[in-house]
Amino acid sequence: MKKTFLCVLLAVALILSLASCNKSGDAVNSGDVDVDTEGKILVVYFTAAENSGVDAVSSASVVTVDGEAKGVSQAVAEMIADETGADLFSIRTSTVYPANMGELIDYADKEQDDGARPELTSSIDNLDDYATVFVGFPIWWYDMPQVMYSFFDEYDFSGKTIIPFTVHNGSRLSGTPAKIAELEPDATVISDGFTVSMQNAANAAEDVAEWLQGLGF
DSSP states (O other), X not given: OHHHHHHHHHHHHHHHHHHHHHTSOOOBOGGGSOOOOSSOEEEEEOOGGGGSSSOGGGSSSEEEETTEEEEHHHXXXXXXXXXXXXXXXXXXXXXXXXXSHHHHHHHHHHHHHHTOOOOBOOOOSOGGGOSEEEEEEEOBTTBOOHHHHHHHHHOOOTTOEEXXXXXXXXXXXXXXXXXXXXXXXXXXXXSSOEEEXXXXXXXXXXXXXXXXXXXXX
Protein backbone atom coordinates (compact mmCIF):
# COMPACT_ATOMS: atom_id res chain seq x y z
CA MET A 1 0.00 0.00 0.00
CA LYS A 2 2.79 2.38 0.98
CA LYS A 3 4.65 1.48 -2.21
CA THR A 4 1.55 2.24 -4.31
CA PHE A 5 1.04 5.55 -2.53
CA LEU A 6 4.69 6.48 -3.09
CA CYS A 7 4.37 5.70 -6.81
CA VAL A 8 1.33 7.95 -7.04
CA LEU A 9 3.19 10.78 -5.33
CA LEU A 10 6.13 10.39 -7.68
CA ALA A 11 3.82 10.40 -10.70
CA VAL A 12 2.11 13.59 -9.49
CA ALA A 13 5.50 15.21 -8.88
CA LEU A 14 6.60 14.31 -12.40
CA ILE A 15 3.43 15.77 -13.94
CA LEU A 16 3.88 19.00 -11.97
CA SER A 17 7.51 19.15 -12.99
CA LEU A 18 6.65 18.76 -16.66
CA ALA A 19 3.93 21.38 -16.39
CA SER A 20 6.45 23.74 -14.83
CA CYS A 21 8.91 23.10 -17.64
CA ASN A 22 6.26 23.92 -20.23
CA LYS A 23 5.76 27.32 -18.57
CA SER A 24 9.46 28.13 -18.27
CA GLY A 25 9.54 30.38 -21.31
CA ASP A 26 11.71 28.16 -23.51
CA ALA A 27 12.17 29.37 -27.08
CA VAL A 28 10.61 27.10 -29.71
CA ASN A 29 11.22 26.47 -33.38
CA SER A 30 8.77 28.02 -35.82
CA GLY A 31 7.68 24.52 -36.89
CA ASP A 32 6.47 23.87 -33.34
CA VAL A 33 3.87 26.64 -33.34
CA ASP A 34 1.30 28.10 -35.73
CA VAL A 35 2.38 31.71 -36.22
CA ASP A 36 -0.57 34.08 -36.63
CA THR A 37 0.05 35.55 -40.10
CA GLU A 38 -3.43 37.03 -40.52
CA GLY A 39 -3.69 39.35 -37.50
CA LYS A 40 -1.98 42.69 -37.03
CA ILE A 41 1.81 42.48 -36.96
CA LEU A 42 4.33 44.83 -35.37
CA VAL A 43 8.04 45.09 -36.18
CA VAL A 44 10.03 46.59 -33.32
CA TYR A 45 13.67 47.48 -33.77
CA PHE A 46 16.56 49.21 -32.03
CA THR A 47 19.46 50.80 -33.84
CA ALA A 48 22.22 52.95 -32.39
CA ALA A 49 22.09 55.15 -35.50
CA GLU A 50 18.75 56.62 -34.41
CA ASN A 51 20.02 57.14 -30.87
CA SER A 52 23.46 58.61 -31.47
CA GLY A 53 22.62 62.31 -31.50
CA VAL A 54 24.06 62.75 -35.00
CA ASP A 55 22.75 62.43 -38.52
CA ALA A 56 22.38 58.71 -39.36
CA VAL A 57 24.85 58.93 -42.21
CA SER A 58 27.55 59.91 -39.69
CA SER A 59 26.90 56.94 -37.43
CA ALA A 60 28.94 53.75 -37.49
CA SER A 61 25.83 51.58 -37.41
CA VAL A 62 24.42 52.40 -40.85
CA VAL A 63 23.99 50.81 -44.25
CA THR A 64 22.90 52.39 -47.51
CA VAL A 65 19.73 50.97 -49.06
CA ASP A 66 18.54 52.43 -52.37
CA GLY A 67 20.81 55.40 -51.82
CA GLU A 68 19.49 56.13 -48.31
CA ALA A 69 21.58 55.76 -45.16
CA LYS A 70 19.74 54.08 -42.30
CA GLY A 71 20.45 52.06 -39.20
CA VAL A 72 21.24 48.41 -39.91
CA SER A 73 18.45 47.01 -37.74
CA GLN A 74 16.08 49.56 -39.24
CA ALA A 75 16.95 48.39 -42.75
CA VAL A 76 16.10 44.77 -41.92
CA ALA A 77 12.98 45.83 -40.00
CA GLU A 78 11.71 47.69 -43.05
CA MET A 79 12.31 44.62 -45.23
CA ILE A 80 10.19 42.54 -42.85
CA ALA A 81 7.47 45.19 -42.75
CA ASP A 82 7.42 45.42 -46.55
CA GLU A 83 6.88 41.66 -46.84
CA THR A 84 4.30 41.30 -44.07
CA GLY A 85 2.44 44.61 -44.14
CA ALA A 86 3.44 45.14 -40.51
CA ASP A 87 3.59 48.38 -38.57
CA LEU A 88 7.02 49.68 -37.53
CA PHE A 89 8.18 50.87 -34.11
CA SER A 90 11.61 52.29 -33.31
CA ILE A 91 12.94 51.92 -29.77
CA ARG A 92 14.28 55.29 -28.65
CA THR A 93 16.20 56.05 -25.49
CA SER A 94 17.55 59.10 -23.66
CA THR A 95 20.99 57.48 -23.84
CA VAL A 96 23.16 59.05 -26.55
CA TYR A 97 25.30 56.34 -28.14
CA PRO A 98 28.71 57.14 -29.66
CA ALA A 99 28.74 57.40 -33.45
CA ASN A 100 32.30 56.07 -33.65
CA MET A 101 32.36 52.26 -33.82
CA GLY A 102 35.31 51.81 -31.45
CA GLU A 103 33.73 54.10 -28.88
CA LEU A 104 30.37 52.37 -29.30
CA ILE A 105 31.94 48.96 -28.64
CA ASP A 106 33.55 50.26 -25.44
CA TYR A 107 30.32 51.96 -24.37
CA ALA A 108 28.30 48.78 -24.91
CA ASP A 109 30.84 46.81 -22.87
CA LYS A 110 30.49 49.22 -19.95
CA GLU A 111 26.69 49.15 -20.15
CA GLN A 112 26.77 45.38 -19.83
CA ASP A 113 29.22 45.47 -16.92
CA ASP A 114 27.01 47.99 -15.14
CA GLY A 115 23.79 46.08 -15.89
CA ALA A 116 22.39 49.38 -17.20
CA ARG A 117 18.72 49.87 -17.98
CA PRO A 118 18.62 52.85 -20.37
CA GLU A 119 15.49 55.00 -20.18
CA LEU A 120 12.96 54.51 -22.97
CA THR A 121 11.62 57.65 -24.63
CA SER A 122 9.27 56.05 -27.19
CA SER A 123 6.26 53.95 -26.31
CA ILE A 124 3.88 51.47 -27.92
CA ASP A 125 0.37 52.67 -27.14
CA ASN A 126 -1.56 49.82 -28.76
CA LEU A 127 0.42 46.65 -28.06
CA ASP A 128 -2.82 44.75 -27.39
CA ASP A 129 -3.67 45.08 -31.08
CA TYR A 130 -0.82 42.79 -32.15
CA ALA A 131 -0.61 39.01 -31.88
CA THR A 132 2.79 38.72 -33.56
CA VAL A 133 5.74 40.98 -32.83
CA PHE A 134 9.08 40.88 -34.63
CA VAL A 135 11.85 42.28 -32.44
CA GLY A 136 15.22 43.25 -33.92
CA PHE A 137 18.49 44.57 -32.55
CA PRO A 138 22.26 44.40 -33.05
CA ILE A 139 24.30 41.87 -31.10
CA TRP A 140 26.71 43.66 -28.77
CA TRP A 141 29.23 41.56 -26.89
CA TYR A 142 27.28 38.33 -27.55
CA ASP A 143 24.06 39.75 -26.10
CA MET A 144 21.21 42.16 -26.70
CA PRO A 145 21.92 45.86 -26.10
CA GLN A 146 20.98 46.77 -22.54
CA VAL A 147 18.14 48.95 -23.83
CA MET A 148 16.42 45.75 -24.94
CA TYR A 149 16.27 44.65 -21.30
CA SER A 150 14.59 47.99 -20.53
CA PHE A 151 12.16 47.26 -23.35
CA PHE A 152 11.21 43.79 -22.10
CA ASP A 153 10.94 45.15 -18.54
CA GLU A 154 8.46 47.74 -19.84
CA TYR A 155 6.10 45.52 -21.85
CA ASP A 156 4.16 42.35 -21.14
CA PHE A 157 4.03 40.07 -24.19
CA SER A 158 1.87 37.37 -22.59
CA GLY A 159 -0.03 35.38 -25.21
CA LYS A 160 1.89 36.92 -28.10
CA THR A 161 4.42 35.41 -30.49
CA ILE A 162 7.82 37.12 -30.50
CA ILE A 163 10.04 36.58 -33.52
CA PRO A 164 13.61 37.86 -33.03
CA PHE A 165 15.94 39.13 -35.73
CA THR A 166 19.50 40.35 -35.31
CA VAL A 167 22.36 42.04 -37.10
CA HIS A 168 25.84 41.03 -36.07
CA ASN A 169 29.55 40.94 -36.74
CA GLY A 170 29.88 37.18 -36.30
CA SER A 171 27.71 36.34 -33.29
CA ARG A 172 24.48 35.57 -35.18
CA LEU A 173 21.55 35.19 -32.70
CA SER A 174 23.96 34.51 -29.83
CA GLY A 175 21.34 32.74 -27.69
CA THR A 176 19.12 35.81 -27.49
CA PRO A 177 15.82 34.01 -28.25
CA ALA A 178 16.29 31.97 -25.07
CA LYS A 179 17.03 35.13 -23.09
CA ILE A 180 13.91 36.80 -24.45
CA ALA A 181 11.92 33.71 -23.47
CA GLU A 182 13.23 34.04 -19.91
CA LEU A 183 12.20 37.69 -19.81
CA GLU A 184 8.78 36.98 -21.37
CA PRO A 185 7.85 33.52 -20.02
CA ASP A 186 4.20 33.77 -21.05
CA ALA A 187 4.98 34.60 -24.68
CA THR A 188 5.88 32.18 -27.47
CA VAL A 189 9.40 33.04 -28.64
CA ILE A 190 10.55 31.68 -31.99
CA SER A 191 14.12 30.38 -31.72
CA ASP A 192 14.94 30.25 -35.44
CA GLY A 193 14.91 34.00 -35.94
CA PHE A 194 16.53 35.86 -38.80
CA THR A 195 20.14 36.96 -38.52
CA VAL A 196 22.46 38.72 -40.95
CA SER A 197 25.91 40.27 -40.77
CA MET A 198 26.09 44.05 -40.77
CA GLN A 199 28.12 43.86 -43.99
CA ASN A 200 25.35 41.95 -45.83
CA ALA A 201 22.27 43.60 -44.34
CA ALA A 202 21.72 46.08 -47.16
CA ASN A 203 21.24 43.21 -49.62
CA ALA A 204 19.24 40.89 -47.36
CA ALA A 205 15.77 41.44 -48.83
CA GLU A 206 15.64 38.10 -50.67
CA ASP A 207 16.91 36.21 -47.61
CA VAL A 208 14.34 37.97 -45.44
CA ALA A 209 11.55 37.02 -47.85
CA GLU A 210 12.67 33.38 -47.90
CA TRP A 211 12.84 33.26 -44.10
CA LEU A 212 9.38 34.76 -43.76
CA GLN A 213 8.01 32.25 -46.24
CA GLY A 214 9.35 29.49 -44.02
CA LEU A 215 7.39 31.00 -41.13
CA GLY A 216 4.20 30.98 -43.20
CA PHE A 217 4.03 34.64 -44.21
